[in-house]
Amino acid sequence: DAGVTQSPTHLIKTRGQQVTLRCSPKSGHDTVSWYQQALGQGPQFIFQYYEEEERQRGNFPDRFSGHQFPNYSSELNVNALLLGDSALYLCASSLGQDPTDTQYFGPGTRLTVL
């Protein structure tokens, strides 16, 4: 099991563009959470997907949206990119039915907005 995987590793976009990041959860996991980690900061919760629905959302604008597929993989979409969206985007997977379950993180996607 490769654990949580994310693609791409790095991405460079310009302001105003749109971006899609992808995440495959750890085998057996059905819940995917997305975090944004700006330089020098801890990860900040964006949203969580369970059973193909957004179950919980952090304090991020509607430009940030997501999707979860039947195989539990997930996408994070960001529209109208701003310079401030430059960050490491982390995906974490867990078991939705077990609130005490550990979240396993992927390696992240480094997004640079020019």
Add this chain to the structure above:
Amino acid sequence: AQRVTQPEKLLSVFKGAPVELKCNYSYSGSPELFWYVQYSRQRLQLLLRHISRESIKGFTADLNKGETSFHLKKPFAQEEDSAMYYCALRADSWGKLQFGAGTQVVVTP
């Protein structure tokens, strides 16, 4: 509001010396606290959680509800402990984690 504070951005210690990473939280209920670690060029991984009350790689952390703290300690630091450490709080049943800003630990020989 929920908040996790790690007051030290950088901790530099000598090998064999004790190390303590501070973490304070604000939350009115009964949170679950974690320490995550990120070694160089590796992904973020769970180090320990307060409900387990276990020692991992020689590290321990005790939840002090009176002082709203969850400090991470190790009596004898090793060079392989050099990493970024994040304190995190889970304040709901769906798993959302609130992270501190992190503390960089550098252990020098």
